Amino acid sequence: MPANQESPERNMGETLTHRGPLQIRLPAPDDRLDQDAEHGFVLVDGEWQEFRFHDYDRIFSVPGLYEQLFHDILDCRSPDVIAKLLKEELQQDGYAADELRVLDLGAGNGLVGEQLRNIGVGTLVGLDIIASARLAALRDRPSVYDAYHVADVISPPPEIARDLATHRFNTLSCVAALGYADIPPAAFRAAFNLVSDNGWIAFNIKDRFLSDEDTSGFATFIRRLRAEGVLELLASERYQHRRNVNGEPLHYVAIVGTKHADIPEEFVA
Ligand SMILES: C[S@@+](CC[C@H](N)C(=O)[O-])C[C@H]1O[C@@H](n2cnc3c(N)ncnc32)[C@H](O)[C@@H]1O
Structure with missing residues (x-):
């Protein structure tokens, strides 16, 4: 045009x-x-x-x-909402944010990383499946991530797998990236399993993907994580993630929880 x-x-x-x-x-x-x-x-x-x-x-x-x-x-609020919810839970537990070693899955151009830095996280590693996300993060927010990798977290190349393991993550963040054609349960599982037991898991997901009408696979998956004690919910909040082009609210659920065990492979089979 x-x-x-x-x-x-x-x-x-x-x-x-x-x-x-x-x-x-x-x-x-x-x-x-x-x-x-x-x-x-x-x-x-x-x-x-x-x-x-x-x-x-x-x-x-x-x-x-x-x-x-x-x-x-479109008034997207998610990076802010997730970072605040995580900060509140840290404070309630008397946990210092600078002790967090965070893997930010689906990091995009770094807006979530920026909010996590604002609450004072110690180590922050971004991971995204597309190279343009990393380029944009380095271009727009060069000092936010300690490292930023481009890989499929399910099968990263050996040098990236080694670096991810080196960080001994105790926190996973994943914002505005689950479902649709973005991050499937199997990739969430792979990232979740990079976090140590008793680590923090902070993410959001569209409310419909947690409902009985869900076709993304996340509703059953997350119900099972909770039922089998893999993930303990500490806080959850339904909120307006953003508006759509018609001005109507799109609601997501923000979740902060504690990891108690790795997710078994059969949960995503
Ligand atoms: C809507 S953006 C969100 C970016 C950032 N988390 C934020 O809230 O501003 C979704 C991001 O997820 C990434 N993504 C999609 N599928 C992915 C996958 N399988 N593994 C890692 N990242 C993925 C996309 O490339 C994109 O950068």
């Missing part, structure tokens, strides 16, 4: 233009799209480029797009 067809705020009744550091167009509130089908346009070098909300490669390649889209326009 050439930029010279620039529009007023509403463009042909189809998109709404949001102005900020970047110009972003989102579908006007009439579509009924699930989160992973949402899309928009961003003006880059005079050209409107289309992107899907779950096409992180494209989003991370435009500096500031992730923040402006999800946080400024």
Whole structure:
């Protein structure tokens, strides 16, 4: 879409233009799209480029797009909510945040890492499956992570597996990354099992993925983790993760718990 067809705020009744550091167009509130089908346009070098909300490669390649889209326009609160919930649980237990050695799974461009640094975590390692996430984190938040790896946590290359083991993680964070085509239960299990027993597990998940209508596999998986004493829930909170393009709230559940044992393979088979 050439930029010279620039529009007023509403463009042909189809998109709404949001102005900020970047110009972003989102579908006007009439579509009924699930989160992973949402899309928009961003003006880059005079050209409107289309992107899907779950096409992180494209989003991370435009500096500031992730923040402006999800946080400024759609009011995403999750990194903040998870970090605060974790901080509250640490305080209740009299545990110092600087003792935490955190693996941030699905770290993206580092917004969660930034919040974890704000609460004072000691060691922080990012892990993501796409290289553009790491590049964006190093570009936008170069001092947040002690290390940031790009790998599939289920089968990392030996040198990354060695480095992950070296950190002896006592905390896992995983924010806005479970379900849809993102992190499946098997990858969550692999990361969970890198954390020591009695470690902290802090994550969020869409409320529907914990309900009886769930098809992601997470509802049964997490019910089983709790029932079999693998994960003890310390705190959970349903909250507005962000709004969708229609302005409606998308609710997630934030969970902080204690790991008591590795997740057996059959839990994800
Ligand atoms: C919505 S972003 C969230 C980023 C960050 N946690 C935040 O809250 O700002 C989801 C991230 O999960 C990553 N991801 C998706 N599947 C993954 C997998 N199997 N293993 C690791 N990361 C994955 C994506 O590449 C993306 O960076």
